[in-house]
Amino acid sequence: MKRIVILGGGVAGTLTANYLIPKIGDEIRDRKVEVTLITDRPYQIYEPGYLYLIFNRLGEDELRRDIRELLDPSVRLVVDRAVRIDTENQKIICEKETHDYDYLVIATGARITPEDIPGLKEAGHWFYDLEGSKRLRSALANFKGGKIVISVIGVPHKCPVAPIEVAFILHDFLKRRGVRDKSQVVYTYPTNKIFIMDPVTEMIQPMFDERGIEYRTFFNPIEINAKEKKIITLEGEEEDFDLLVAIPPHRGAQVITDSGLGDKGGWVPTDRYTLKADGYDNVYALGDATNLPVSKAGSVAHFQAEVVAENLAAEIKGIEPTAMFNGKAFCFIETGWEEATYIWFDYFTPPQPVVPSKFVHFVKIAYNKAYWLTARGLL
Numbered sequence: 001m002k003r004i005v006i007l008g009g010g011v012a013g014t015l016t017a018n019y020l021i022p023k024i025g026d027e028i029r030d031r032k033v034e035v036t037l038i039t040d041r042p043y044q045i046y047e048p049g050y051l052y053l054i055f056n057r058l059g060e061d062e063l064r065r066d067i068r069e070l071l072d073p074s075v076r077l078v079v080d081r082a083v084r085i086d087t088e089n090q091k092i093i094c095e096k097e098t099h100d101y102d103y104l105v106i107a108t109g110a111r112i113t114p115e116d117i118p119g120l121k122e123a124g125h126w127f128y129d130l131e132g133s134k135r136l137r138s139a140l141a142n143f144k145g146g147k148i149v150i151s152v153i154g155v156p157h158k159c160p161v162a163p164i165e166v167a168f169i170l171h172d173f174l175k176r177r178g179v180r181d182k183s184q185v186v187y188t189y190p191t192n193k194i195f196i197m198d199p200v201t202e203m204i205q206p207m208f209d210e211r212g213i214e215y216r217t218f219f220n221p222i223e224i225n226a227k228e229k230k231i232i233t234l235e236g237e238e239e240d241f242d243l244l245v246a247i248p249p250h251r252g253a254q255v256i257t258d259s260g261l262g263d264k265g266g267w268v269p270t271d272r273y274t275l276k277a278d279g280y281d282n283v284y285a286l287g288d289a290t291n292l293p294v295s296k297a298g299s300v301a302h303f304q305a306e307v308v309a310e311n312l313a314a315e316i317k318g319i320e321p322t323a324m325f326n327g328k329a330f331c332f333i334e335t336g337w338e339e340a341t342y343i344w345f346d347y348f349t350p351p352q353p354v355v356p357s358k359f360v361h362f363v364k365i366a367y368n369k370a371y372w373l374t375a376r377g378l379l
């Protein structure tokens with residue numbers, strides 16, 4: 001029997017499993033293959049929902065589902081934390097048990113590391129995990145005016161457009177609450193422009209100007225002075241704040257680093273087309289866990305899962321795998337309380353944002369509900 005182990009129960013892991021099972025139905029029935037998904041928590045979180053939770057537009061329960069509910073029933077679910085991946089002996093060593101594999105799919109995602117910036121945990125807020133988002137929701141509800149700094153602290157980070165979206169929505173939120181004219185909104189970015197992709201920058205910069213959203217570029221925070229509420233940067237600048245909304249630094253999963261499978265940031269070096277982990281013929285990597293030059297986005301994980309599932313199924317059936325990932329990404333960009341645009345791009349095609357509209361926003365709101373169908377592999 002061939003054992004396929006998928007490590008990680010986020011969108012990348014569950015979708016790979018759900019796309020794979022129908023392709024190898026005969027082999028599963030004949031007990032020639034077993035698919036196991038190992039993950040350290042029994043539920044999945046729809047992270048894009050944090051952007052709505054902080055403004056009290058979605059509740060915690062709407063963002064969370066049991067993984068068992070999302071997974072094809074043929075998949076064996078193990079809730080356990082992997083502490084080491086032993087590629088030599090093809091084993092995953094978890095806290096409770098050890099699991100053998102013939103094929104491994106690494107889908108361990110990214111984690112935020114606010115502890116990398118002294119003072120950030122004490123004085124900063126963020127919307128990149130559930131606890132942080134709930135804290136920020138409360139801070140925003142109690143905000144009576146002052147200076148809010150939205151600061152992107154290092155790249156890569158999940159959902160590159162989320163900091164832009166939060167700036168736009170925040171602007172409208174403050175207006176709706178009658179405190180925009182008592183508030184200053186400042187957005188900071190580490191490079192020489194306000195976003196990594198020129199076509200997006202060209203569209204949003206004038207929109208920031210129109211709304212009085214200020215921006216600072218070449219702005220790389222190295223420390224937060226929690227007592228004086230000041231950001232100190234590598235460039236030698238200081239920026240004070242009343243409320244800091246940080247995009248904390250990100251790294252790959254601890255198990256990747258501990259197993260010697262990651263680069264400096266803990267990202268798995270991966271072939272950009274085949275999605276095989278560099279140097280391993282039986283290990284795939286996808287989603288936020290890889291070092292690929294693509295957005296760390298659920299949509300990317302989705303398109304990659306299709307490729308990994310197709311190629312794994314081919315390998316199981318003894319056919320040459322031919323599916324290739326072309327870098328495809330799709331992102332909605334909320335540009336206000338009830339307005340949005342979207343971009344899609346791949347390795348060969350740059351993004352071309354369309355004029356923001358209410359229609360695109362309502363499609364995004366509908367997608368927030370429909371996401372759980374996507375996670376099941378049905379959309």
Ligand SMILES: Cc1cc2nc3c(=O)[nH]c(=O)nc-3n(C[C@H](O)[C@H](O)[C@H](O)COP(=O)(O)OP(=O)(O)OC[C@H]3O[C@@H](n4cnc5c(N)ncnc54)[C@H](O)[C@@H]3O)c2cc1C
Binds near residue numbers: 298
């Ligand atoms: C605020 C915010 C807004 C976003 N908005 C969008 C958006 O609009 N559109 C979009 O496409 N994307 C968006 N994203 C990004 C998207 O959420 C991620 O790219 C996506 O969730 C990545 O999925 P993944 O499965 O690769 O990783 P994850 O979802 O992080 O899943 C990794 C899984 O692996 C598990 N794991 C890790 N280590 C271990 C271990 N040692 N043992 C066992 N299990 C382990 C974790 O518990 C987790 O379940 C947003 C993200 C954030 C934070």
